[in-house]
Amino acid sequence: MAACSMSRPLEALLAVGALLALAGPALAGDKPLYGYGTRPTQAQIDAWNIDVRGQDGLGLPAGKGSVDQGSEVFAEKCAACHGTFGEGVDRWPKLAGGEGTLKADRPEPTVGSYWPFAATLYDYIGRAMPFPNPRSLAPDEVYALTAYILNLNNLVPGDFVADKDSLPKVGMPNHDNFTWEDPRPDTRAEPCMSNCRDPKAVTITSTAEGKTLTPRTTGPLDDMQPK
Amino acid sequence: MTNRADGRTPRGGASTRSLAHSPGRRSFLRLAAVGAGGAALPTLAGAGEAGPPAEYPWSQSLGAGVVDKPYGQPAAQEAGVIRRNVPWLTAGTESSISFSPIQDLKGILTPNGLFFERYHAGRADVDAEQHRLMVHGLVERPLLLSMSDIVRYPSVSRIHFIECPANGGMEWRAAQLNSLQFTHGMISCAEWTGVPLATLLAEVGVKPEGKWVMFEGADGAHMNRSLPLSKCLDDCLIAYGQNGEALRPEQGYPLRLVVPGWEGNVSVKWLRRIKIGDQPWYTREETSKYTDLMPDGKSRGFTWSIDAKSVITFPCPEKPLGKPGLYEVRGLAWTGNGKVKRVDVSFDGGVNWQAATLHEPVLSKALTRFSLPWQWDGKPALLESRVIDETGYVQPTIADLRKIRGVNSVYHNNSIQTWQVKPDGSVFDVQTA
Numbered sequence: 001m002a003a004c005s006m007s008r009p010l011e012a013l014l015a016v017g018a019l020l021a022l023a024g025p026a027l028a029g030d031k032p033l034y035g036y037g038t039r040p041t042q043a044q045i046d047a048w049n050i051d052v053r054g055q056d057g058l059g060l061p062a063g064k065g066s067v068d069q070g071s072e073v074f075a076e077k078c079a080a081c082h083g084t085f086g087e088g089v090d091r092w093p094k095l096a097g098g099e100g101t102l103k104a105d106r107p108e109p110t111v112g113s114y115w116p117f118a119a120t121l122y123d124y125i126g127r128a129m130p131f132p133n134p135r136s137l138a139p140d141e142v143y144a145l146t147a148y149i150l151n152l153n154n155l156v157p158g159d160f161v162a163d164k165d166s167l168p169k170v171g172m173p174n175h176d177n178f179t180w181e182d183p184r185p186d187t188r189a190e191p192c193m194s195n196c197r198d199p200k201a202v203t204i205t206s207t208a209e210g211k212t213l214t215p216r217t218t219g220p221l222d223d224m225q226p227k
Numbered sequence: 228m229t230n231r232a233d234g235r236t237p238r239g240g241a242s243t244r245s246l247a248h249s250p251g252r253r254s255f256l257r258l259a260a261v262g263a264g265g266a267a268l269p270t271l272a273g274a275g276e277a278g279p280p281a282e283y284p285w286s287q288s289l290g291a292g293v294v295d296k297p298y299g300q301p302a303a304q305e306a307g308v309i310r311r312n313v314p315w316l317t318a319g320t321e322s323s324i325s326f327s328p329i330q331d332l333k334g335i336l337t338p339n340g341l342f343f344e345r346y347h348a349g350r351a352d353v354d355a356e357q358h359r360l361m362v363h364g365l366v367e368r369p370l371l372l373s374m375s376d377i378v379r380y381p382s383v384s385r386i387h388f389i390e391c392p393a394n395g396g397m398e399w400r401a402a403q404l405n406s407l408q409f410t411h412g413m414i415s416c417a418e419w420t421g422v423p424l425a426t427l428l429a430e431v432g433v434k435p436e437g438k439w440v441m442f443e444g445a446d447g448a449h450m451n452r453s454l455p456l457s458k459c460l461d462d463c464l465i466a467y468g469q470n471g472e473a474l475r476p477e478q479g480y481p482l483r484l485v486v487p488g489w490e491g492n493v494s495v496k497w498l499r500r501i502k503i504g505d506q507p508w509y510t511r512e513e514t515s516k517y518t519d520l521m522p523d524g525k526s527r528g529f530t531w532s533i534d535a536k537s538v539i540t541f542p543c544p545e546k547p548l549g550k551p552g553l554y555e556v557r558g559l560a561w562t563g564n565g566k567v568k569r570v571d572v573s574f575d576g577g578v579n580w581q582a583a584t585l586h587e588p589v590l591s592k593a594l595t596r597f598s599l600p601w602q603w604d605g606k607p608a609l610l611e612s613r614v615i616d617e618t619g620y621v622q623p624t625i626a627d628l629r630k631i632r633g634v635n636s637v638y639h640n641n642s643i644q645t646w647q648v649k650p651d652g653s654v655f656d657v658q659t660a
Binding site: 032033034036037038039040044045048049050051053054055081090091092093102103107109111114115116117120121123124127128131134135174177178179180181182183184185186187188189190191192193194195196197198199201202203204205206207208209211213214215217218219221222223224 | 307309311312313314315317318321322328330347348361363368369370371372373376377379380397400401402403404405406408409429430431432441443447448449451499500502504506507508509510511514515518520522523524525526527528529530531532534544545569571575576577578579580581609613615620621622623624627628631632635639647655656657658659660
């Protein structure tokens with residue numbers, strides 16, 4: 001990483017000193033206090049350093065993959081759960097579609113309709129998929145699957161080839177609809193103690209009584225299959 | 228004398244004879260043969276209620292010796308007090324959640340075998356000998372630590388809850404699940420022992436441009452989240468102990484992050500890597516998931532904190548009332564903002580409220596018990612609890628939350644729970660207007 005080898009100007013050193021004065025032992029000192037453990041080798045760091053940053057693709061490896069290649073890998077390793085076109089099988093995640101549904105009564109958040117960053121797709125496939133065999137895909141396969149899923153969502157053309165330069169440039173339609181500052185507390189109530197509501201206005205609007213959604217809470221585990 | 232359930236010779240056997248020949252004795256033997264599934268105490272047939280003058284086999288025999296069960300287990304009658312799941316909620320059990328049986332729990336600490344589970348790729352059964360924690364990125368001194376390295380650092384023990392932000396997520400539209408375990412059981416509380424994260428960050432030396440920290444698990448999901456450095460330096464722990472013993476595999480053995488007061492998924496389990504960066508990572512678990520969709524189509528990300536919440540744990544659907552009379556209404560309250568300051572209880576659906584008694588200890592970012600005596604007259608009632616935390620924040624109604632957030636935000640439903648009590652003492656999950 002470039003940032004790791006960056007030489008620090010004197011100003012930055014002074015800033016660390018100022019921070020240390022405020023934060024006590026929490027930040028950098030010149031030497032470790034305890035010295036336990038070892039310094040990982042570069043090879044050890046590289047082997048586990050799998051993260052790819054969503055907003056700019058920092059960490060994307062060498063390699064590339066096309067939509068067509070992705071379609072083959074997807075059919076073999078992904079379609080059993082996600083469906084051939086990312087429509088989702090049973091309750092497994094739907095990967096495509098759902099455009100324009102986020103304000104609907106039943107939204108369909110997918111890669112295309114919801115995800116804010118394209119590079120996150122590479123990161124997630126690379127770290128967690130296929131579900132039963134994570135970390136089994138080569139970078140070219142991950143790039144190809146990323147290209148295929150983006151194409152299923154009409155976000156890239158059929159001749160798109162994903163690599164570390166092209167992927168971060170893919171625009172995601174829902175990107176601007178995220179806020180990253182927590183607006184809570186977003187409710188405000190006074191802790192009134194008496195006559196807080198009109199007793200006649202207290203009506204039951206819904207009840208779980210009689211619904212068949214609740215597993216039993218005694219005896220053995222309930223698989224909720226018809227007995 | 229060889230007809231005892233355990234085959235052992237009784238001490239002073241004369242008085243056991245009549246019991247051994249009573250129908251009740253035989254039913255006990257049958258129960259014993261059934262084993263852990265037996266839920267009822269043995270009673271003497273025809274003797275009416277339990278208690279004197281009956282004598283019982285466990286009072287007239289030699290019990291099992293020490294190390295009969297080298298790792299102790301709950302009594303056989305408690306066999307139904309277990310984590311449970313809602314099969315229709317998820318596609319499979321590996322990326323899923325189970326619920327703590329909080330209707331049966333007695334205090335603020337969750338027994339380790341009953342702590343709720345949340346996996347993103349199943350439970351990782353990690354070999355602690357081979358486990359390593361790597362700390363790197365924008366640091367002066369990258370570090371690779373074994374578990375024997377980690378336990379050498381100065382350690383602390385702190386009691387904190389962990390709650391999944393989806394707790395109550397099935398109740399946004401309407402009352403759906405008639406069960407305290409399923410409406411509120413995605414929360415547990417434990418004493419965590421480990422190393423302050425600040426100690427480790429000082430050890431590696433965070434560079435001035437380091438502002439965010441990514442935590443990653445050794446599970447198949449390599450579950451990862453970004454947290455601001457300020458929270459990491461504040462009160463986070465790298466924990467290896469849970470209620471006095473090693474972490475359970477379900478809670479991240481041998482090592483997990485504990486982020487007090489924040490949504491449970493950021494407390495990454497099976498922790499194997501910490502990386503310091505200058506920006507957040509916007510991982511799948513902080514963009515596609517664990518973001519809150521609002522009615523206008525906008526989504527809130529990085530909504531980490533758990534707002535104040537409370538619930539009455541007795542009575543509840545699983546623990547109904549009996550005859551009219553004096554009861555102790557009991558419950559749990561918690562807040563990610565610090566300490567619980569007050570809990571009020573209403574018996575009329577929020578028209579009138581009374582302050583409940585808070586039970587010591589009242590700890591920051593921990594479950595807190597409350598109770599209030601209630602003379603139930605046998606009439607219908609609507610029971611609610613409402614917590615106020617030390618910041619003055621007041622737990623909202625579901626109606627107030629819906630006005631702001633609609634019904635599709637999944638996470639962070641911390642609304643007031645209403646339990647409907649019917650004249651027969653039965654209790655139902657309801658919502659009111």
